[in-house]
Amino acid sequence: MNQLFFAVSTIIVGVFGCVAYFYFSNIVLDRVFPARGPNAGRNINRSTAIRPWLFVLPALLVLGLYLVYPVFSTFFLSMRDTSGDFVGAQNYVWLAGDEKFRESLGNNLLWLVIVPAASTFFGLVAAGLTDRIKWGSLAQSLIFMPMAISFVGASVIWKFIYDYRGENQGEQIGLLNALVQAMGGDAQAWITLPFWNNIFLMVILIWIQTGFAMVILSAALKGISEETIEAAYLDGATPLQIFFKIKIPQIWGTIAVVWTTITVTVLKVFDIVFAMTNGQWGTQVLANLMYDWMFRGSPDFGRGSAIVMVIMLLVTPVMVWNISNAHKENR
Amino acid sequence: MEMAGTRSRLTWAVNLSVGFLVLLWIIPTFGLLVSSFRDRDAISTSGWWTAMSASERNAIVRADAPDNAVQDGAVWVVTGNAFDSGAGNVTAFGITSREPEAFAPGEVATHPKGHEITVAANGDYRISYAEKPEGSRGQRLFVRAEAPPSFTFDNYREVLFAEGMGKSLLNTFTVTIPATIIPILIAAFAAYALAWMEMPGRALLIAGIVGLLVVPLQVAFIPLLKLHNGVGLGKGYLGIWLAHTGFGLPLAIFLLRNYMVGLPGEIIESARVDGASDFDIFRKIILPLSFPALASFAIFQFLWVWNDLLVAKVFLGSGENELVMTGRIVELLGSRGGDWEILAASAFVSIAVPIAVFFGLQRYLVRGLLAGSVKGG
Incomplete structure (x- = not known):
């Protein structure tokens, strides 16, 4: 108290x-x-x-x-060593040769391609479909809800889905393994499965971000003028044609905004990896690697800072694009 | 006619697809929610999707001692119930370990030693002996029973009071409330100046704030931790409040300025003509009119601070009085990795408040999201 x-x-x-x-x-x-x-x-x-x-x-x-x-x-x-002496680009040279850093960078790039693409895609599909039905706003609420859940909470939720019981430990209580077994496959320890475990971690972020994409894209779809749609409809276009050829081209700007916003989130992803694997089994990412160098037994702030500067560098294009967009709007 | 047919078939397809999508999106959370109400044994022996169906279990029960037999007419009987707690439904019973399900409930089994045993469907057993029996070890009964689905609040009781989530809940509140309120005020004044006051370099400042929106927080950790240690702040609540204030300001100023620019200029101009100062205009006109934007930002900041793990790990200690819920859950994931009843209940303690805020104030959240990413909103 x-x-x-x-x-x-x-x-x-x-x-x-x-x-x-x-x-x-x-x-x-x-x-x-x-x-x-x-x-x-x-x-x-x-x-x-x-x-x-x-x-x-x-x-x-x-x-x-x-x-x-x-x-x-x-x-x-980032240009100093553990004792605070100036060492120039030495930390960056070390980074370039470090295996864990390469793994992290590679994983981050993988996240960068898959998560924004999948979230935007599912968001677009959800927005397009919920627009057309009576209980659309309820459906949107439910898909949007994971946005309110912490990354840590989401990690617990999904870790339970990926749960694996060894051969003599009884029935599988993880949903994924139970489904795989029901379809005749073998249960697996998904979290330690090389390469694919990265995808399973990404699923968590996609699950969270799809709602965000859906809400923004849904608003953009509603903003499209009725006239163009009416005209296409009278010309005999099917609903699918209207969606892909009339609606999507008109909201490209919004799709780009959604995509870049999720991109920035992805570059900073930490909690999910930290809670699920802590970077083991080939799932390390930059933010977690940086945290590791900052708080390990003998911290190295120079190397940690160098990793942060790499994240900063990756974010910069989005930053420049955002500023130029805001500048255009204000004029 | 054919057109109408295709349309309704399409509507069906759309409804089904949305239903499928929604199901896919809520099942993960639902599974953990159900599990948080199941007891430890139930979670570790069966999937949560079986929680609503009755579970069948085999149990070995020892009947009351023959010494306690009472005379009933010509025979001596031992009676009791096979379920020590709660109810159940016996589907079969037996008297030897080789044939544990030899008899249906109500049937009479005759023991090699001569006494007769019967177990009713509700678990009542009756053992009758021809002569007064002796002995303190009761007859072994093998009972196969269907237990009705049972749910419990014990997991929540345990995580709140024994595993420290109750304390962490308090810590999370302590972090969140000031970290939500303080940036609003600072941002509101700045947003007003950037929206309605003439100043050189205004465009540059706005561009700078848009740029700061995406700066990764990681950048701030090492320098600020050094700074906090340098000025004697160390790791603690004051430090994390300041940090969250700083990290929340770009979005706060951006959202509020975008909103304030859209307010009608005539009101502000006429107030100026009437001699109102900027401070009065801000307090009496801008602040009340900006309520929706203020609410949007407050919700964002609240959710973000409440759900944050990283900033708390860096700027706050991990002692009993400072560990926030996200940090506690990560610790539990390490130390109680397989104890899903603990993890599930802990997760839902931390999720409950944001979910309530989300469903209660969704309107403002959506409005804020739109204002933050699409012009005009």
């Missing part, structure tokens, strides 16, 4: 602190540059120039300290 009290008092201090800052800084500004007297005009100009900065200052400070500074700091750290 003590700590909840601590939390609540932090909220009060934080919220009142913020309000007090904004309130009093505005008053001070008005005192320093009063909007009356001989210099009223000049003072108003000055205070209008300064006031926006009062409003954005706390946000800029926090963002600067918690996101901008770390990017540069991590970059510099």
Whole structure:
């Protein structure tokens, strides 16, 4: 209970602190540059120039300290060894030759291809189908629900599905193995199955992200003008033709947004791998490898930072694309 | 006519496909939910999909001691019930281990020593001896019984009070509440300035915030951990609140600014003409009108902080007073890997709140998602 009290008092201090800052800084500004007297005009100009900065200052400070500074700091750290000496590109050279890093990079690229593609595909199918039926919004809710579940919770849910009992341990209680046996196959320890275990981990993220893709794409589909669809319908197009030739081309922009958003999520994937395999049996990914170097018995912040910079580099194209899109919209 | 036929067949196909898809999507969660209410033995001996059907079990029961026999007319009888707890339905019984299912309930078995044994369907047994029997070891009965499906809250009781999930639930709340509320206020002021106040470099700031949206959090861990240790903050609640505030701000500012830009400019202009200060405009006009966007972000941030594992592992300790639920579950996955009754119940304790928020406030969540990724929303 003590700590909840601590939390609540932090909220009060934080919220009142913020309000007090904004309130009093505005008053001070008005005192320093009063909007009356001989210099009223000049003072108003000055205070209008300064006031926006009062409003954005706390946000800029926090963002600067918690996101901008770390990017540069991590970059510099990536060129140092465990004792803090400058070693140039040595950590990156080590990365290039490290087997675990190559495995992680390869797995990350695999995730990068499969997860966004599958999530967007299933999302599109779900959006297209639920649009046409009466209980569509209920169906959407149920498909969307995994979005609310933590990656760790989802990992437990799926680990239970992949559960494997050895030969003399009785009936299979994992759904996947029970299905495989019912169809005449042999039960397997899916989580340790080389290569395919990566796919089984990806399924978890696809299960989570499909709802996200569906919600966004469904809204985009609803936004398509009725006229084009009516016209195609009158020309005798089948529902499938309408979907693929009329609707999809009109929502390419949204599909790209969904795809890139999931791509960024995938690049940072950590929890699922950490909870399911912790990178064993050939399932290592960059974020987990970085965590490993950061918290292992003898941490190496230089190597950890170098791995982070690789993730950063992979995210950069999406970042540039997002910025240029936002720029176009604001104009 | 033919057109109508194709259409209804198509509607059927669509309904079936959606049904299949929905089933595929909820079965994993449903399976674990069912398992969290089954007892340990049931989970480890049969799949959760059999939970609703009666399970058949073989049991060996020892009847009451012959010493306790009571006289009933000409015979001495020992009576009792084969089920020590709850009810059941006997499908067969026997008196030797070689033939444990030799008799149907109600039939009379005659023991080589002369006494007669019968077990009724409800488990009541009756052993009758011709003369007063002696001995403290009762007759062995082999009973095959159907047990009705049974569900229990014991797993939840155990994870909450014995496995520490109750404490972790409190810790998760402690992390989540301030980390959700504090960024909103900071972001709202900044978003107003970026949306409605003239300032040089505004476009650049907006571009910067869009860029920060996708910066991987991993970038921040090592420098900030060093920084927190340097200023004496170490690992603790204050540190994680600050970290979540920082990590949540880009999305908060982005969502709120996008929303505020869409508010009608005339209201703001006329308030300015009437002499209202920017602070008043923000407080009296912008903040109330932006409620939907504020709610959207609050839900996002709440779900994200509640479900987070990584930030908590880096910025918060793993002591009893600090370990959050996601961290606890990962530990249980390691230490109690095969104990599905513990894992299932733990997972659902942590999932319950986000799911409730999700179904209760889905409208705002969807609106926020749309505003965050498609222009206009």
